[in-house]
Amino acid sequence: MTPTSSQADAQLPLRQMLICGALIVTLSMGIRHSFGLWLQPITMAHGWTREDYSVAMAVQNLVWGAAGPLVGWWADRSGAFRVLWLGALLYALGLFGMATTDQHLSFVLTCGVTIGLAQACTTYAVIYGVVGRNIDASQRSWAMGITAAAGSFGQFLMVPLASTLIHKLDWSPALSSLSLAALLIGPLAFGLREARRQAPAAAPSQHGKTAALLDGTPISAGAALKEAFGHRDYLLLTAGYFVCGFQLAFIGVHLPSYLRDHQLDPQVATTALALIGLFNVFGTYAAGTLGQRIRKTWILSFIYAMRGVAMIAFVFTPPTPLSVGLFAATMGALWLSTVPPTNAVVAQMLGVKHLSMLGGIVFFSHQIGSFMGVWLAGRLYDATGSYQVVWWIAIVLAFAAALINLPIREQLQPARRLVSA
Template sequence: MKVTRGLSPITIILAAGCFATAVSMGVRSTMGIYLDPISVDLGISTGSFGLAIAIQNLIWGLGQPIAGAISDRYGSARVLVAGGVLYILGLLVAGAAQTTAGITIGLGFLTGLGLAGLSFAVILASVGRLVEESRRTAALATTTAFGSLGQFFLIPVTQNLISEFGWRKSLFLGIALIAIATLSVRPLRSQHPETSSQQTTTTSRETLRLALNYRSYVLLLVGFSVCGFHVTFIGLHLPKYLEDVGQTTRIAALALATIGLFNIGGTMAIGWLGTRYSNTKLLAILYGIRGIVFACMVAIPMTAEVALVSSAVIGLVWLSTVPLTSAIVLKQFGPEHAGILFGFVFLSHQIGAFIGSYGAGLYRDAYGSYSGYWWLASILGIGAAVVHLFIDEGPYQSTSAPKPGLSSKLWKARRTIGASVSTVITMIGLGIWSYIRIGEGEILVAHQQAAIICVLHMPFGPLG
């Protein structure tokens, strides 16, 4: 690869990865502000639009392991280009849609396939392979942060374009930017000299089998599915929720942009912290903060100031989970088969995203409010924080070491056990409180609390 004089190879790699991420995720983040104009123009329900985006997330997730495996074998650039072409095609189909089916095919299936190729799994795997280990977490954090930079700039611009020219014409901005990003991914095609010279010791299938039988990797998938639930629920439904509680369309769009702005600082800070402190403990803190903030979104009366401050805090922990999760996978199994391993990690993310986007739409259509879903997001955040305390971020060991005794295990896990017990007690107390309150004649309260009770009775829940 020829390198421009004065620029290091890492600089060029990061520039290409950051720009592609900024455009891909920036355009994706604007989907929430299309909910109202598309629903009104085509006469479709919130649930129908939510289903289209849920399908997008599911296709995106299912396609990422395949895209990752192909990039591991044939190079990332080809996969990124194919993803960009499909992404553009999806937006073109959506722009010409006249029915729910057109939106589902365009924004659902085709855009989902495009995101599978031109998205985090392939871009981060490529950057992870091309950057040495000592700088890997910071490089992954920088690349992730640019996804939020795209969100910060594109959401208000797209909102203005929709107001001035309509939602159909506004899609051409995303189409043009994705075309440029697709043409700029060539630096991500190369192998790092150190990794390219190594002999392949295991196949992708063998590595995947080891990973799926490794408890810490599986727990990482479970935790990251909660991230998908949170990010897509908020990205798609936050504008509508804020309008439901009396805020203007401008505040709703500004709230999403604020999330993107503050996530830049949050993700960069996590990149620095991730090289110095335990990544799993940092993830537990991030998910715990999310759980608290989401509870505050419904517990505190909503004003413009509360909306923007809450969005700022959410922004700090928004995509900060991505570089930490990716770094843990690389620590556990190395960069050799990062594409397919990242693909399954992001598949779990998109399964959570499907539930977060489609479920929230159904819930609002049924109850006229998102309040119960905010409580569900809060409970899942606390649960994910506990899960990450059980994850070992060290390299995978194929030979099992002598197992410590039960008393030793209990002593080492005393903080985790205490956190789990306190969480269960809190959730049970919340459930009892809900049972007592229901029946007092407050129908809206009853609906909200009924959702909490359903969560408490889910399989593996404290009352399940």
């Protein structure tokens, strides 16, 4: 593939950027998706309730989302290199803290706050900012799909690895081992180290011209925020992403315990999470590729609606290894397939100069949903002894998100920027 002019200017080889970005997301998201396997070992070891564990995971999601816009602003301003190194160190520290603390407050501070900050520094908002700045708009959705798909493979790899470590080493040494793996994010950051950018008279837009107000003033971070919050379609996209977070956090953290409650072998849960990761590879790549050909918001509506259908079928079917496998494969294809079109729509509507920051704000909505999904599931389970109510909340939200995304327009606002036709 011949590099475009924007790639050449950025001095980041396409293959290097995609491989390093995918490996970083593989480690960060792969470790994160295995946390559901630790719910029962940790609660049993410390005598905690499921809500106790869920609170820490909920805080993790909320901190991740709240820190996202600030981390994104830092990455947009200074590049991703230092951000990723900080994330690697925080991730290792948080995992080691999870492994060694036996106090609930300390667990919330390590698992919740520290790892939440680490994830903000090492996941999609930061990586996609680099991709957005270093690849032409004609290939952006595809490149984001490639990165997400390759990163999704991390869940397929890391969940069985985490399960094996738990059974071979016990849960605490297993977490300590993963803390060492998280440190690998730092060396990989060298592959995303961008050349120091001089402050230009006007920042490059996704069309390769200028991103500026009509009076020629370059768009500052503050102006970009004002523009985004006055953009109806950006707000609708942000609202829809709340649902994605609710569903993924609930299923990712509580599905193993839900299956254990139905007397299924723990290996069924491990296989289910691994299948989600495997089929996630195909789903995210397909969403990114299709986003080059059809409206990305139609893709998002389809994904949310199909999640609702899949969950209805799962709720009405007695859990067996076969039904769980089919559900996991289906949800896997729909899992992170929302990520490439969502971020590509943000770039298309508002440009790439502040993509990490603006994408981080959309992701904050996702993480508020994650907070609600993981905490509410633990809360309602302790109150009712069942996850049934949470499943139906997730189903209703799926169809609501499908409707919210239908009217979203993807076009750049021509009245606000000077761009080529």
